[in-house]
Amino acid sequence: MTEVRAPGWRRRLALLLAAVAGPALVAGTLMASPAQAAPADDVRINEVVTTGDVNDSIELYNKGTSAVDVSGWILKDDSNSSKYKIASGTTLAAGGFRAFDVHGQFGLGSKDQARLYLPDGSTLVDGFSWSEHSAPSWSRCPDGTGDFRAASLTLGAANNCDGGSDGGAGTSPVAWPGSDSVTTADASNVFGEDLSGLFQEGGVLWGAQNSGKLWRLVPNGSGGWKPDTANGWTSGKALRFPSGSGTPDSEGVTLTGAGSAGGVFVASERNGDASGTSRLSVLRYDVGGGAGTLTATKEWNLTSDLPSVGSNLGFEGITWVPDGYLTGAGFKDASTGAAYDPSRYGSHSGGVFFVGVEGTGTVHGYVLQDTGTFTRVASVGSGMAGVMELQWEPQASRLWMVCDDTCHGQHRTMQVDASGVFATTAVYNRPAGMPDINNEGFSVAGADECVGGSKPVYWADDANDGGHALRKGSISC
Template sequence: MCAAALTFSGLLVTGVLAAGPAAAADSADYQNVRINEVTSSNNDTVELFNAGSTAVSVSGWKVSDDSFSPQSFSPSSGTIPAGGFVTFDSPKGLGDSDELVLYTSGGTVVDRVGWATGKAKPAMARCGGDGTGAWVTTTTATTFGAANAPGCPASVPAASRVRINEVTSADADTVELYNGGTSAVGIGAWKYVDDDTTHSPVSLSSSSPSATSIPAGGYVTFDSALGLGDNDSLFLTDGNGTTIDSVTWATGGAKPSSERCANGTGRFRTSATATFGAANSCSGGSAGSGGDGGRLLGGGGSLTGGCAPEAPTGTGPAPAGTLVWPGGKDVTIADDVCAFTTSTGPEGRDLSGLAFDPSNPSVLWAAKNKNWLFKLVKSGGKWVADPSWSATGKQIRFLGGSGEPDSEGLTVGGNGHVYVTSERDNTKNTVPKDTIMEFDPSAPGSTLAPIHQWDMTSQFPQLDTGSKDDANLGFEGVSYVPDSWLTAGGWIDPLTGAAYDPANYPLHGSGLFFAGLEWDGTLHVYGLNSDGTFTTFGTIPTGKASVMDVTFDAGTRRIIATCDNTCGETHTLMKIDAAGAIVPDVTYTNPAVMPVDNLEGFAIAPPSACADGSREAVWTDDGVYGFGSGSSSYGHALYSGTFPC
């Protein structure tokens, strides 16, 4: 190839002439390989990450910078496994202000990152998800050969929250930027360039003169002045030449568009419908650039029995630093259409809380908002109501046999009983009634009455406003957390200021209960005593605006606080830190293939169900909306995927 000079953000660059379409040896899987971390100090080390589901050979691949032409490099392994890393030292030195371009053996540009003075020390790394996160300068030690630190840094710069969110190589070659942060970001000096290394970067303001800034939660669109091809890339830099974000696609991958799923945070996939200037629909389509989007399997059937799906509401961004789903990318629709119609809820909606039975992972308990409890078992690959318990579920009542609990969350206690939360009495839906009820699932009959009931309503006066909406923002989820985890982790009892000692609370059983408040995303910790009283251990922030479900996972030894589309469909794993406090550890999105709906319930099978390195994860769609009318998921409540053991 002939060398050519170009200007990249004011720097003189010696590169190569435009790479043509990928050579025959280039599989589309190259799109899943991303530069993930790079340093311009010591050995000028580079890390590559494979965000796809299949291994990718990097044999014959090359790199260039802003002064040397493509050079071969010696990777730590010739193949990058799915979800794996490869590192190498740059064949030529990397400068304090430089760039790195990665090519396949066929000459196709795979990825590119540039940095201004000092920005790659100790390293430039993708923050918020390996292979998908925004580029930031790390403030902690480098992590070459391993996942980037979730907090890289703890406070992500505002500019790094701006992401290329959607792009098309059809018609006007339109690009959409999205600001997932909480403050506006000036973009008047920013530039973009495609994968043709003879092209000089173009000022974003010249393509969109009015685009001087992008508001928090807002979008900016512009038409590329460079022309985008079928097999191309787009790289976005700030005014100093530091890479903000990038996307690469193969032939046909950006038609009608390529979009992030979930909006603003996930991997790119080919969309079924372009949505420039608005939230990505993430409906239909297929796996695209930046990683394997997975497949949504199963579904279908007609809406019978009065089933009336409900479109999602309240969609918001994911928390800063959110990582991509660590499990399998494929998801299966796991119930029959309109499966949960009942006498008090014939619409078939509002299936909310989920919990696996820890002693029997073939049983999944589910709560339906309008006072119903279901025991689910697998049949034909789907979760169905256990006919030996009740083929139509069992109604639950408040203590004394009255009322209609707005049952939202549930968990299985150490005694095998099912504990259910209620936000209010549906017969008086403007008045909060935040309670936890204990039910013996072996009790006979079609209606269950609680053995015990603990009422915490008085602790939440902010919910008692006379508004049914406020009353509906109480206990949305709950999880039993064993004492053994709390003591092993050195949890500090907020009531004593010393290490938690279960013996101090002789009536509470073998664990505490963590209830999630939808109002503000906090966890509230209780000891539920056998005499009907309870001990309050205080409040724990999750870092989220809301909590829809709470799960204790014995596999990861974490409490998981789940939020639906309100928080970008995310799960925050909570750990006990070195100071004995329960704090957020890491946050994951849902698999990219899933709809962005009111997915209120979440459960992970216990470690005893592990097979081939994975175990089942299940979600509930409270509105059975799926991807909307006519989609395979319309009218379905349950989705099944996998989570690492």
């Protein structure tokens, strides 16, 4: 695919002709873009997702050196009657990416266009056409200037121009790195549906349930888990936002280096009492005491900082990575372009929280400061259609990313590479003994449970298939 762009007087002539004849489209190519006064001309359509099963999205990228206010700009498909108006107050930072899920206004078909206009609705800024659905993404390579090509989904982050659909690892999926045997790890119908995020803290397994509930589980004596019956945990505890109201759609759970004494952190994609609206938040809970309802002591609402997604396509997984690993590995802070320096953020958790977005398949890293402010320091494409769980494994210094039956139970691992960014190190199929079910939670046991070269791992099945929500397997230590 080639870019049609006229330099100098030819480009000015193209603008004049466009004004007279209207925008022209060359099938399978970029459309000619009229000249705009800088910095508007720096904004480009950078990625398009047309699959519809996850979302229909158009990502914009600012390849310039100054921010651009894109308030009121209009996205269209191949019909002039289809319009998505970008919300007031939307700014695209220099080098910034922002994706817009347009499916609420129009769908992107297998043979269609994505077009960007100034607020007048008639001045074309950029456009791209295609003749088949994305698989899963049409992405510019390199960002902002190159031709479009099939690539992995990276909405809200730099395009993956090197690794194709395998997410940059340059590897194909391989067999599960442990036993193929998988067993149930709970009694029949203890949790019902919607058990999602998991995190093991020694002899306790924390579980987040979508209905706004947190579970504290203890060993059941048979290699599995059961609800703790002490301190009001028998049926789990209800979660609330800091106001004491609302029902967080709790999808993921993690702890910091301080353990549960430092608070339990839950990722929520919306308020279940207003389920049609995204509310991409990380919530901190004090789990001491016997109260049956837990009110968040802090909320970091990240919605405005992330690409818009459907209200049920937001945060699914969360994990915490210590500053010590990041600085030692030479992690690059995307907000500064320099080596990550924890001291510039003042008092925070001593690490970075990584959250996975189902609707974009992207993992974002945030420093969540104790003051309630936050800074995004990373955005990484997972290479999967959706991210359902994240888990940091200290023993192997690797970040696990998990997809459910949308990706047939694929797992990926990442580590910081020589360029300072997280990159895929392995792609694993699910264990042969694991049915292709809706696993939305994954937890890895600590090094202290390594016996004979392997240790346990656990999955949470959101659908409670066969009356069981927890399953147990193993991985190599």
